[in-house]
Amino acid sequence: MDTFLQQIINGLTLGSIYALVALGYTMVYGILGLINFAHGEVVMIGALTALAVIKPLAGAGLPGPLALLAGAAVAILVCMALGFAIERVAYRPLRHAPRLAPLITAIGVSMVLQQLAMIIWGRNYHSFPALLPATPRELGGAQITDLQIMIVVVAILMMAGLALLVNRTRLGRAMRATAENPEIAGLMGVDANHIIALTFVIGSALAAVAGVMVSANYGIAHYNMGFILGLKAFTAAVLGGIGNLAGAMFGGILLGLIEALGAGYIGDLTGGFLGSDYQDVFAFFVLIVVLIFRPSGLMGEKVSERA
Amino acid sequence: MKLTSLALSVSSALVLIACSKEAPPPASPPVTAAPPPLVVKLGHAAPLTGPQAHLGKDNENGAWLAIADANARKPRIGGRDVIFELLSEDDQADPKQGTLVAQKFVDAKVNGVIGHLNSGTTIPASKIYADAGLPQVSPSATNPQYTLQGFKTAFRVMANDVQQGKVLGEYAAKQLGAKTIAIIDDKSAYGEGLAKEFKKAAEAAGVKIVAEEHTDDKAVDFAAILTKVKSKKPDLLFYGGMDAQGGPMAAQMKKLGVKAKFLMGDGGCTAEFPKLAGDAAEGHYCSLPGVPLDKMPGGTAFRDRYKAKYNADIQLYAPYVYDAVMVIVDAMKRADSVEPARYLAELPKTAYDGVTSKISFDDKGDIKDGAVTLYQFRSGNKEPLETIGAAPVAAPAKPAEKK
Known part of the structure; x- marks a missing residue:
């Protein structure tokens, strides 16, 4: 039983990380109908920037949580600027181009960012200092660290904050209007360019937070870390219904749980015929089944309306 | 002045290209001075991007160090001065990319290959090298399969798995x-x-x-x-x-x-x-x-020189890569030829005192006494x-x- 509980905790942590990144995908998609494949790379830049700030600070004897906050703050600012620049350079000129064109520039931006990070930070793996106490707490026979609790809480807070922003503020209303129809929103006095730029800036801030959380949890940062993470988070966003904030959260956690339980139990359930290496196969199998019955994802009504 | 030197280097380059292909053809310019040095290209393949890039770069550093040392000894092979050059390629630790890199080396007519780093890339690439008759010395591919395929061109300087x-x-x-x-x-x-x-x-x-x-x-x-x-x-x-x-x-x-x-x-x-x-x-x-770096015949000296040159610690395989390069250079010297077909015959007879150990090969191309x-x-x-x-x-x- 404690093994099962532990797997649930593993899945929740992994899922919250996916959810944090998936929120960025889903926000941009919700407004622009664009899949920002460079989002995973923004997460990576966030992690490495935070690391560059945290290392000297922690070295100078600043308490861990403070150093973590300072690193996250700088990472958020850098990523916001980066998000703004990406939108300006790679997406705005293609706003009225066929849908596939921005997709290709997105992949291009992703490659450029990866290479840039490799030039700046090198090819080595960077170890992320342990800033929060790493001694796990006992919870019904399972182990959970403070950081894991924090990741889940931050993911939920971020999603709630975003939902409030989108549904309750003037900015949110402008965002929703732009999502429905940028031209008409413009006629109503909404500056669509401004709103879209802001969407990227907010999404990139989320990516920075996700990057810091990921590297703090796994104690590792690398210029290549954004790719697989971005892919999984994108999957999570699709699973939950891309464009829907609660869907991204739900999809992320569901994907995390499927992977953890898949890796933990596939071997036993199939009598060793399929091993833990099938965890991804299992996860994508679930994705396919969901998409067959609900093509717009588990919570994705809004998208079908748009399309 | 510039023009003539350019013309000279072009013509010497032409001669070089011709040389590395066949026996030296009658050189057209007057041959009163010593012939220009023969450029011998060695291919090096390792992942230079991706999750194992730090190991790949370490390998490449080891290879550059060996090339510099080999050139510093002013080698003469086949009665000609020889300059070794390294052609380094990124195989991304990806078997598909590994075979592309291998084909590239064959097309570039390199004289020998050092690599690859991973077993997963080394094994598929080894068939391409074998077909081209190009000697390959892997510093670090340890999967037994690599030397079990019966290729006469496949060698490794590390004990297998x-x-x-x-x-x-x-x-x-x-x-x-x-x-x-x-x-x-x-x-x-x-x-x-x-x-x-x-x-x-x-x-x-x-x-x-x-x-x-x-x-x-x-x-x-x-x-x-x-x-x-x-x-x-x-x-x-x-x-x-x-x-x-x-x-x-x-x-x-x-x-x-x-x-x-x-x-x-x-x-x-x-x-x-x-x-x-x-x-x-x-x-x-x-x-x-292998044995610990401290106990390797030239281990500590190698570590110091590596540190001095790259201002970094050796990750893992750099000394093995160094030896892999030197094993090829050594075979070329003994064969008195840089032609793959000629010096390949000398590789199995290798008895080289490397940085990592005394290197000699068994009949499959695996290192003896690993x-x-x-x-x-x-x-x-x-x-x-x-x-x-x-x-x-x-x-x-x-x-x-x-x-």
């Missing part, structure tokens, strides 16, 4: 006293191959394998499989894979409260591993083919425990069955 896996399995059972063992591998040709040999040796020594799990060489989250491993309560966990996964895996073991000892092969025996694992590295074990050394991580450093099988394990027990 049959030797390493056997030592690891027996060491886990006897010296570390493990009765139950869990095995994780990264599904790569190297990781899975080593895990298989390890399992065979451990089971032969009476150990019970309680879990066999898999991950991949890009993963960072191992919580789920480690939780499963924990429920089986093994005495020891063996991971067949690289440091980029092994480090975080050790850290996550600690977080999850997995009490087992942790053992890895050469892929985890790096300077990077304790950095990535943090204090969770303490007391874990790993093995490295030793394996076990290390333990203590306060962030790997300390050699003991070296096994320097001389007696000479004949590799039995070749692994072909897949």
